[in-house]
Amino acid sequence: MNNGGEDHKGNAVNNMKWSVKVARIFGIDIEVHATFLLILALGAFQWGGEYGAPGAVFGMLLMLLLFACVVLHELGHSIVAKILGLPVRQILLLPIGGVSKLEKNPERPVHEFLIAVTGPIINLIIATILLLSTGASKWIGSLNARGLVDGQPMKPSGEALLLWIIAANISLAIFNMIPAFPLDGGRVFRSLLAMFIGFPRATRFASALGQLIAIGVGLFGILSGNLLLTLIALFIFLEAGHERAEEQARTVLTTLRVGDVYNKYALTLAPGDQVSQVVDYLLTSYQPDFAVVQGTRLLGVVTRNDVLKALAAETQDVYVAGIMEREVLSAEGSMPLDDVRRLMQGKGTRIAAVYDGEKYLGLISLDDIAEAILVSAYVKNQEMRRAAEASSQF
Ligand SMILES: [Zn+2]
Incomplete structure (x- = not known):
């Protein structure tokens, strides 16, 4: 149908209201959603409360660096997608993370696997490079003894910044590799399954596992009073359901027979x-x-x-x-x-x-x-x- 172009234009208009294009890298637009400002405010608030104005600046700096790591993670997905011939519409950054929007779905499971796995790998590479190149691996062991890691926001310092970024990248890699649809780990799981049983059935299994994990995480979030974790679990649960419904619709339409x-x-x-x-x-x-x-x-x-x-x-x-x-x-x-x-x-x-x-x-x-x-x-x-x-x- 020739109204595909209009759809895309419509989306661009929709997103423009709430997101701002901040850069264009390798021909991919990077847009930041307005609500991302909340994250900056949160950083400023957390460190500012403890260490005054310098703390607030430090907190915002940390969030901007986290933002840069998320962009690199998404660029990992997007560049692999482009290499595999899947055009990338944009990278959008939201407070809960980034999304790389592709023009179409990967048709081969191995393509989805490669696209999904590259994001977390980028974060592991960043963490490894920082650990090895700065000698941080040597002094991290002594941090607890010096009271740097005690649940409070760390005192602003070069060491604290480095440690925070390393920890953030490792967390990003681990969190995203949880095999819960639509996280990267869930896509890796689905693509591996799809190699043997095809996308429709693989999607059913992967989304069921995603919802199961989401229920577990959600219960843990409620019991431990962690609101963010509960919200993330709810988001995963709903998205997994969407993915399953949409895969079914797609299957029906692409198999319409005489x-x-x-x-x-x-x-x-x-x-x-x-x-x-x-x-x-x-x-x-x-x-x-x-x-x-x-x-x-x-x-x-x-x-x-x-x-x-x-x-x-x-x-x-x-x-x-x-x-x-x-x-x-x-x-x-x-x-x-x-x-x-x-x-x-x-x-x-x-x-x-x-x-x-x-x-x-x-x-x-x-x-x-x-x-x-x-x-x-x-x-x-x-x-x-x-x-x-x-x-x-x-
Ligand atoms: Zn990812």
Whole structure:
């Protein structure tokens, strides 16, 4: 459908209201959601309360560095996606983390695996580089003894900053690798499963596991009075449910077959029926085409046009067998809808007979197909757009 472009424009407008583009790296727009300011305020508040104005500045600096690490994490996802031929719409930074929005879903499980795993790996690489290059690994052991790690915000210092960033990157890697959809770990899990059982079933398993973990984390959050953890668990639980519903919608639409669309309840004619009978049908039903069948065998098709021609030419009632078209294009019920449409257009006919092997099932017309495509396009606009947006966020 050619309104895809408009959808994207619409989204850009939507996001623009609440997010600001701060950079463009490797052709990928990086946008920050307005609510991200809350995180800066939180940092300022936490350290400012303990150490005054210098503390507030230090707190904001920490949050900005955390922000930079999240951007690098998302760039990891996005750059791998681009290398694999999946265009990246943008990276959006929210208070609860970042999302890389891809234009479409990875079609191969190995692609999803590589995209998902790169984010956490980037954080581990940052942590490792900082640990090794600064000698931090040597003095971290003595931190507790010096009272730097006691649950309070650390006293602003170079050491505290370094330690905080290392800890933040390790936390980002560990948290994201929890195998709970839609976290990276859940995507890694789904992609591994999908290699063996396909995306639809893998999604069901992965989202069920995601919801199970979310319930566990949520209960822990409630019992320990950790509001943030409870909210994150709720978010994971809902997102996992969305992912499952959208994967189902996608599966239905991409597997729309002729056998699903032909009219199963159509009126049929016997060869001995008369044209006046068909006129009755035409006047009392909306059906334009009638199959002429003997038992379960298709003999031909009588269309509204055939009837009108017969009425104009004949002075007396005739049998439908005399006016029916005997050459009818046949299509297998398992054929994708679009293939049959192309076949019909190629043969210059608007009707095809649908078969299941030797067994005649019914007729399908270009109008039926157009209607089915219209309906699925509508559903696509609703469900598929959401599917494309939600499922392609890392
Ligand atoms: Zn990620």
